[in-house]
Amino acid sequence: MIDAISAGLLALLTPQAVLFLFLGVIYGLVIGILPGLGGVVAMALLLPFTYGFETAATLALLLGAHIATIWGDSVTSILYSVPGSAKGLALCFDGYPMTKKGQAKRALAASATGALFGGIIGAFFLALCIPLIRPVILALGPSEYLIMALWGLTVIATFGEGSLMKGLTASVLGVLVAFVGMDVVTATPRFTFGSDFLMDGISFPVAMIGLFAVSEMMKLTIKGVPIVDRTLVKEESTVMEGIKDAITHRWLVVRSSILGLWIGVLPGVGATVAGLAAYAQAVQTSKTPERFGKGAVEGVIAPDATMGANEGGGLMPTLAFGIPGGESMAILLVAFMGLGVVPGPDMLTKNLDLVFSMVWIIVIANIAVTIIGLGITPWLARLPSLQANLMVPIVLSVCFVGAYATRGHIEDVIVAAVFGVVGYLMDKYRYSRANFVIGMVLAVMIERNLHISMTLYGNDFLLDRPIALAMLMFVLITAALPFIRNWRRKKRQLASGVTAP
Amino acid sequence: MSRHAQENVASVLLLAVFIGIIWLCQDFGPRARMIPLPLAVAGIVLTLIQLVWHNFGSTEELQIDMISVEAPEMPAVEAPLERITQKKSAWRSESGAYGMVAILVAMVFILGLMPTAFLFTAGYFLLTGYCRPWQSLLYAGLLTGSMYLLFVVALQMQMYHGLLAPLFS
Structure with missing residues (x-):
């Protein structure tokens, strides 16, 4: 384990990894600070560049950019009351009044300091979980992975x-799209319509570029690109005060970080909910809740x-089980x-060394974001407006060149x-794009593990694998829960309606 | 068309997609269709439930809140000073976005990737009046130059030159 920890760090000390981490952080900050572009768009646009480089360097680029967008998103919420993405909403409540x-x-x-402490606690948790979860992961077989x-x-x-139904439909569609191309088990071309190009299947990075980056640019074009302005107020605070605030409220940071870890582990509960839940928790645990909404730094x-x-x-679930909890983890x-x-x-x-490289990336990227963030804070505080118009043609051009660059196919x-069009329509009619992507990613896992299970244990493999059977029961209960x-709620409502005079 | 009708059309289109998948699955062997076929059937069932509930009930109430925080009253978010650069009717701006993507794809096929990046960026800035003509050309030139350096020089990619390329070679 100690070897893996040091090997993970050493892999990040190459010139390429250092350069990629630095580039990722700068790129993520720029994308995050611009309204309308979030971490998912940032990561999707980077996917064409993930081939042909050192693995740790590539992960440094992706994770560095993703981590930087988190704080970048907060900047527009605090300065302009315009969240860079939905997860920055909670920061508008007290950030903008400040x-x-x-x-x-x-x-x-x-x-920035709060995000740094949270990020380090998150990385520490991930590192701590690995030795604990390792025996469980190694005990699971293909049947259990299929059910998972x-x-x-x-x-x-x-x-x-x-909507639950729309979410499930999006997942099903995602799985089916992943089956386009030659089936490696039976050598059957599926859904290719005789096209040689489709025999290779749909390239996942290209699909991500379309679903997230192209569709977001379409959305910006349709809604009109916001130009956010503010009236500059005489600045009466210092960067040092903010750092001291985060240190003074260290227990709030710890509580909020634990909440963030819990929400992160839960699949499907996004960072939007995380921010709002953290804000609610800060209000509830404060001795002076009346200050919130008027510029309380705890908010x-x-x-x-x-x-x-x-x-x-x-x-944690992404690396250990291959189950992504959201869009960004699916892109990863x-x-x-x-x-x-x-x-x-x-x-x-x-x-294992790669897992620890990721732990180190989270720590180093958070430190880099905080140092750069604190460095540019005085300049940001004097920034009167932000214009995202510039991004639409630039991002679209990069999207299409990047899509071509992925495999060198013009198709x-x-x-x-x-x-891009599918992603836009899914967003418009609220069919979750995250579920679609997660379906695409899990399709490979489902099909491979089903075939292996049937080969190893026969068609009734579930009867031979009691743990898998118990897990299947759990899946059915979870699915039936809503x-x-x-039904119970309606029954209650009916009963109260009947008893009421 | 009302939003309600649009949702119904979307569901019917999805049904058609799933039925098409079932039809295509008939040509596959039992192992190759082992997952796509039941999934397409599940897709039909889910879409039908969605269609029925959309018209006679709500599927939104099926959602489960995993972290039901006893949320205090959230403060109202102050409206920012925000200007919208364009305000057109919904269908016009939507067709504009589809048209923009279609034109971009057509340009890529005809002119190739790098000329398209330059022309599209410059054209977008000029048409939207975002900046002056010389600035549009400058920004477009900078973007195309950076992409050329990144993809062709640094990553050594062979770029697609478009259907018109033979005329110039």
């Missing part, structure tokens, strides 16, 4: 946002610490596939455009 009182520097610094993948598909729809520290810790928690899984890294037992045996440009709850 800016209006001339405390933008303090709010930004407290937010099925659970991953259903639970995200059950506990995620929006800035708590959501950022939670979102910082969320990443460490989210990586796609990158793993491109790099030939398989989550699950292999990850915690053959690639991938069409695939990116088609997935219906049972709904």
